[in-house]
Amino acid sequence: xxxxxxxxxxxLLLALLGTLRAQDPLFATETGYDxxxxxxxxxxxxxxxxxxxxxxxxxxxxxxxxxxxxxxxVVYRAGTSFxxxxxxxxxxxxxxxxxxxxxxPSFRFLSQLSTSRIPRTSAGDLAESGRRELQELASRIKVRxxxxxxxxxxxxxxxxxxxxxxxxxxxxxxxxxxxxxGLNQICETLSSEGNVTVTCSENSRQSPRIVTPTSAYIPHDxxxxxxxxxxxxxxxxxxxxxxxxxxxxxxxxxxxxxxxMQLKDRVAKRLSVPGAQQLWNITTDEVxxxxxxxxxxxxxxxxxxxxxxxxxxxxxxxxxYRRELEDFWDKSYGFPLNSRVTCPLINDxxxxxxxxxxxxxxxGVRTPLMIFKFADENTLLRLVSLxxxxxxxxxxxxxxxxxxxxxxxxxxxxxxxxxxxxLNLFRCEEPQSLFFEDVTFRVQVLLNERPINIxxxxxxxxxxxxxxxxxxxxxxxxxxxxxxxxxxxxxxxxSRPGPGSGGGRGAASTVTPARLLIALAAxxxxxxxxxx
Numbered sequence: 001x002x003x004x005x006x007x008x009x010x011x012l013l014l015a016l017l018g019t020l021r022a023q024d025p026l027f028a029t030e031t032g033y034d035x036x037x038x039x040x041x042x043x044x045x046x047x048x049x050x051x052x053x054x055x056x057x058x059x060x061x062x063x064x065x066x067x068x069x070x071x072x073x074v075v076y077r078a079g080t081s082f083x084x085x086x087x088x089x090x091x092x093x094x095x096x097x098x099x100x101x102x103x104x105p106s107f108r109f110l111s112q113l114s115t116s117r118i119p120r121t122s123a124g125d126l127a128e129s130g131r132r133e134l135q136e137l138a139s140r141i142k143v144r145x146x147x148x149x150x151x152x153x154x155x156x157x158x159x160x161x162x163x164x165x166x167x168x169x170x171x172x173x174x175x176x177x178x179x180x181x182g183l184n185q186i187c188e189t190l191s192s193e194g195n196v197t198v199t200c201s202e203n204s205r206q207s208p209r210i211v212t213p214t215s216a217y218i219p220h221d222x223x224x225x226x227x228x229x230x231x232x233x234x235x236x237x238x239x240x241x242x243x244x245x246x247x248x249x250x251x252x253x254x255x256x257x258x259x260x261m262q263l264k265d266r267v268a269k270r271l272s273v274p275g276a277q278q279l280w281n282i283t284t285d286e287v288x289x290x291x292x293x294x295x296x297x298x299x300x301x302x303x304x305x306x307x308x309x310x311x312x313x314x315x316x317x318x319x320x321y322r323r324e325l326e327d328f329w330d331k332s333y334g335f336p337l338n339s340r341v342t343c344p345l346i347n348d349x350x351x352x353x354x355x356x357x358x359x360x361x362x363x364g365v366r367t368p369l370m371i372f373k374f375a376d377e378n379t380l381l382r383l384v385s386l387x388x389x390x391x392x393x394x395x396x397x398x399x400x401x402x403x404x405x406x407x408x409x410x411x412x413x414x415x416x417x418x419x420x421x422x423l424n425l426f427r428c429e430e431p432q433s434l435f436f437e438d439v440t441f442r443v444q445v446l447l448n449e450r451p452i453n454i455x456x457x458x459x460x461x462x463x464x465x466x467x468x469x470x471x472x473x474x475x476x477x478x479x480x481x482x483x484x485x486x487x488x489x490x491x492x493x494x495s496r497p498g499p500g501s502g503g504g505r506g507a508a509s510t511v512t513p514a515r516l517l518i519a520l521a522a523x524x525x526x527x528x529x530x531x532x
Contacts, residue, residue: 026316028323029377030292031412032080032299033133033419036448045449049144049424053444056451058460060428060442067428067461069145070441071356072370073349076137077380078168079130079175080299080417083292085123088115090289101281104271113306118296126171127300133418134172138179140449141370148369154181156200156216160368163196164229164375165220172418173374174198177216195219218374228348229375231341232331232382238484242337247329253398254322255284263287263318267310291319299417321401324411328396331378332385332409336476337487339385343478345373346386350468353425357441357464377415384414384421386475388455389447414447422446426461443467 027035037045044055050064060067083091098111142149148158156177163173174189177198181187187200196218220226227234254260264287271280294308294316311319328334355367384390390408394400423443430438442461445452451460456470472478482492491497 026313026320026412027291027295027298028320028411029327029381029415029417030295030299030323031416032129032295033416033448035298036412036416036419041450045140046143048146049444052144052451053460056460058444058451058453060426060440060459060461062428062430062440066431067426067442069147070425070427071352071367072145072148072422072424073352073373074141074370074420074422075345075373075375075380075383076134076172076176077375077377077415077417077419078126078166078172079133080127081130081168082118082122082125082127082300083296085120087289087292087296088118088120088123090286091115091118091293094286094289098271102273102276103280104273107271107310110306110310117301124166124168126168126175129300129302130168130172130417131175134175135179135183137418137420137449138176142180144449145370154214156180156198156214158369159216160371161216161218162229162371162373163218163220164226165222166376169374169376170196170218170220173218173372176372176374177218181214194221227344229345229373229379231344232378235337235341235480235484238487239335239337239341241484241487242335243329246334247326250329250396250398251322251326254325254401257398257401259318259401260284260322263315266312266315270310288319288322291316291323317405318401320410320412321396321404324409325396325398327381327411328409331381333391333395337480337483339382340475340478340480340483342379342383342386343475343480345379345383346471346475347478349423353423353441353443353464356425357427377411377419380419380421381411381415384447387421387445387452387471388474389452390414391455416448419448420446422449425464428461440464 034042044052047055049069053059053064082088092115095111095113095115098108103111142154159180161173161177163169174196177200178185178187181200185200187198190197190199197215198218199213199215201213221229223230223233225234232239264282264284265279267287267290268279268282271282272278290307290310294304294311297303297307331338333339352367352371390410390413392404392407392409394403396404396407396409423445426442426444428440428442430440441464442459443457443464444461445454453460454462456474457467476483479492481494485492485494489497
């Protein structure tokens, strides 16, 4: 796809949204990647890292001209995907209900819409628009870090890839690889247990008769054995113990709120025949389904002329808040452990940076130029939260919708389809140093290709030493198992609270007077038995 055709398609997409106000995405984690950007941000995505820093006012103390990229660690969410099978089935059931009941003639056509565009057989799969999102991300990262792609024939062996075992994540990784080598190259994908290999035959630009083969190896682990990319699975019992049903209570209470009831009535009124005595019979779950299906149609087909017609701007705000309320308590700032479970990813990143900066034992071993991980919104949102990005002073609650209208926590901006978090390492030299090489390694954070100033770092290019110290402090030194032990009622080291355990809260009170009496009685009974 040429740059012109991409800009044309994006422009048409933004124009299409019209009344849905494309500059303010309202579809939570079902937001298409391009829709998560404001118009004035689109051109910045095609800039080199230096030009992007200049455009956004970021510069290291040593000066941009004295820094060079050393490496990058990027976590991607899978691209735009088809709805889950449950949503596809629920939509078919809603259409059948609309055929049985009298519906406003303006919306009767919705009951007859073909389901061939979202077949059950494609449930959860990567959509063509999602494939395109990842290919374009790969094309742009080659422009951003031209230093890593000086040879037009990309050697995939210089990069590291890993995915979850979900088909949409694997397919996203494959699409990304295709974007790296160029869509005019011939690539074959071979799947085996725990690994996908993409082999591309690149036609050399120097001589069309020379073919340069290159391969990308994309390992993936079972869902319950993937602490790096699916920590919420490996720590599920711990997370549920900490949550104690808080997420379900907040969502349930919001569904009963005035705002949610008014949303339901507005949709029911639109579906009702004009002048009808009773509103059309629609449930809260069906209203929420409409919001998700509207988002999917926009993300997959750039279309807002079908299911989106049932929802207006305020409706979308309410629907978005309901979904973000769930994500806040289940995956983000609701509980510190929600984000701390991604510590394996952060530790992996810091170990990679240590190798690049020469601190690690294996620093002499050939280190990947860039590391690419392909996960889901569940992991990405937790990782973003660990860095403290978009944290509001007050938590999202079922009863503070009005006060949260200007909140920073907008998952459409944090973890849309194909969302990504890049931790980039730069090697910066002090130009005034005369007698020895004064080198500082600095970290830059990009969220969805935008530079982000994290709260614990004053500069857009943060000193690696400071970044590590402050992040570890924020993450509780990444003592996740100790946090889980406490959640289970144990001491941090996993021992049971009790006399001599040296730690558990309330351990000194475990031997009560009642227990002493029971113990004495048992001793007396034992002696009586022995005497007898």
